[in-house]
Amino acid sequence: MSEVAPEELIVVPLAVAAERLQIDPFEFMRLLVMMGEVPATLQISEALIDRVRAAAGIELWWAEDVLLPTDASPSRAIVRAALRQLLERGFVGARATRIDNLWRGRPEDEALLRRAVSLLHREGMVGMSRSRAGVVVSVSPAAVPQLDAAVRGESMPAALAALA
Amino acid sequence: MDAPTEHLPNVAEALARAVDTRASRERDLLGELEALGAERERLRVAILSLEAQRAALDPIEAEVRAELTSLDDGAHEVLFNSLIAQRAAVAARAELVAEAARAQRDAARETTDNIDALLVEYRQFRDVIEPTLPDLPATYRSVLKAHHDGVVSRLRQFFSRVGADPVPLDAPALDLDVVIGVDGDGAEAVGVTIAIPVSGDVRAATLEGAPELELTLAARVVQAIYEGLDAIGQPTAVTAFGDHRGLLVVEVEVEPTDRADLVDQLLGIMEDVLGTSAELLAAGVRVRALEVPADHLFPPEESSDTLEDAS
Numbered sequence: 001m002s003e004v005a006p007e008e009l010i011v012v013p014l015a016v017a018a019e020r021l022q023i024d025p026f027e028f029m030r031l032l033v034m035m036g037e038v039p040a041t042l043q044i045s046e047a048l049i050d051r052v053r054a055a056a057g058i059e060l061w062w063a064e065d066v067l068l069p070t071d072a073s074p075s076r077a078i079v080r081a082a083l084r085q086l087l088e089r090g091f092v093g094a095r096a097t098r099i100d101n102l103w104r105g106r107p108e109d110e111a112l113l114r115r116a117v118s119l120l121h122r123e124g125m126v127g128m129s130r131s132r133a134g135v136v137v138s139v140s141p142a143a144v145p146q147l148d149a150a151v152r153g154e155s156m157p158a159a160l161a162a163l164a
Numbered sequence: 165m166d167a168p169t170e171h172l173p174n175v176a177e178a179l180a181r182a183v184d185t186r187a188s189r190e191r192d193l194l195g196e197l198e199a200l201g202a203e204r205e206r207l208r209v210a211i212l213s214l215e216a217q218r219a220a221l222d223p224i225e226a227e228v229r230a231e232l233t234s235l236d237d238g239a240h241e242v243l244f245n246s247l248i249a250q251r252a253a254v255a256a257r258a259e260l261v262a263e264a265a266r267a268q269r270d271a272a273r274e275t276t277d278n279i280d281a282l283l284v285e286y287r288q289f290r291d292v293i294e295p296t297l298p299d300l301p302a303t304y305r306s307v308l309k310a311h312h313d314g315v316v317s318r319l320r321q322f323f324s325r326v327g328a329d330p331v332p333l334d335a336p337a338l339d340l341d342v343v344i345g346v347d348g349d350g351a352e353a354v355g356v357t358i359a360i361p362v363s364g365d366v367r368a369a370t371l372e373g374a375p376e377l378e379l380t381l382a383a384r385v386v387q388a389i390y391e392g393l394d395a396i397g398q399p400t401a402v403t404a405f406g407d408h409r410g411l412l413v414v415e416v417e418v419e420p421t422d423r424a425d426l427v428d429q430l431l432g433i434m435e436d437v438l439g440t441s442a443e444l445l446a447a448g449v450r451v452r453a454l455e456v457p458a459d460h461l462f463p464p465e466e467s468s469d470t471l472e473d474a475s
Contacts, residue, residue, distance in 0.1 A: 015367065015376070019371060042384075131400060
């Protein structure tokens with residue numbers, strides 16, 4: 001017993017573990033299966049929560065200090081801030097991130113950001129695919145200058161005009 | 165004596181008789197014709213009546229055919245009624261399990277004061293203090309470490325008592341069904357529908373304080389689904405969760421595959437996962453996975469229920 005780290009001993013129910021990562025409990029289960037780490041009981045240790053977070057690339061981008069750019073449209077400001085994070089963190093081409101990282105910490109804007117990603121995906125500016133880590137997105141390399149300009153507020157892709 | 169007179173045919177009489185005979189025969193024939201005409205008329209009226217009767221059968225036949233086409237053996241209704249009754253039993257069993265776990269936790273708390281405060285202290289040390297330890301004087305460091313080791317020791321004592329192991333329940337076995345329907349022969353994309361005897365909003369309800377057993381049962385089914393998808397080489401298949409008649413329903417869209425293999429994998433893995441789940445065993449819950457015709461899982465008329473994409 002003594003050699004087991006407290007992180008392995010301290011356990012929380014599945015629903016709480018999923019809430020810690022701000023994901024759905026069934027998505028938590030899916031990730032456990034993909035990792036081959038389904039525990040004997042669904043009391044999840046803190047260490048396992050951390051491993052799931054790392055394996056799936058679950059990140060919290062919307063910390064309190066994230067500033068929204070000045071924009072006449074509040075929706076567009078949020079989309080620009082999300083795109084800025086995507087670009088700044090280098091999620092371009094083959095380097096993709098879970099789509100829900102875009103709105104984790106800002107659940108009230110999930111629908112808006114889902115729609116924005118969908119519109120950009122349709123225009124080929126954002127790549128989207130299913131992987132063992134979940135649905136992942138990245139900026140298409142050819143679209144970096146255009147989205148960078150959008151982030152800076154210099155121009156907005158036509159695909160996002162409807163969001164204004 | 166007069167000689168006997170031979171009665172010879174009299175032409176005039178013979179002609180008169182012939183005329184009479186003809187007239188008589190003519191009357192007979194005319195009578196027959198009249199009777200035939202009357203019969204013909206009777207038959208015509210009868211035919212009209214029969215045709216009217218036949219025409220009257222058309223809408224009845226159409227009705228019967230329509231009912232035949234949409235003939236429902238009530239399978240959907242009885243299936244979901246059974247699962248709804250099972251769901252109520254699961255909810256009741258979940259209360260018992262939660263009560264037993266609470267009792268165990270309370271007993272452990274009696275010997276470990278203020279476990280919540282210890283947890284807060286443990287996390288504070290790990291997240292805030294530990295990273296700064298190298299910068300502190302050795303004496304401070306050893307005092308803080310010694311205190312932290314004490315906290316860890318008490319936490320270990322507590323969690324070794326409550327641990328992750330479920331509390332065995334002294335209750336009769338509860339037999340449940342998880343129902344799988346596979347739509348398609350595998351040559352094209354296959355729709356797999358799985359109905360589980362737990363509440364459709366089990367995830368939100370559990371976060372709001374509902375006992376965990378329902379979510380555990382659902383999560384174990386979900387585990388089996390993803391293990392099955394992984395086994396057939398489709399780990400990223402699109403999965404959606406929804407609510408039908410208050411029950412949790414999972415739909416999976418599988419790329420063309422060997423249908424029999426898919427069903428075997430799902431049923432086999434489900435039996436394995438559900439049959440060895442420590443929580444279900446401790447709660448006395450026995451779950452059987454069975455395949456039914458896919459249309460048993462869909463209401464006779466299109467449902468307005470919606471499914472939520474898992475991603």
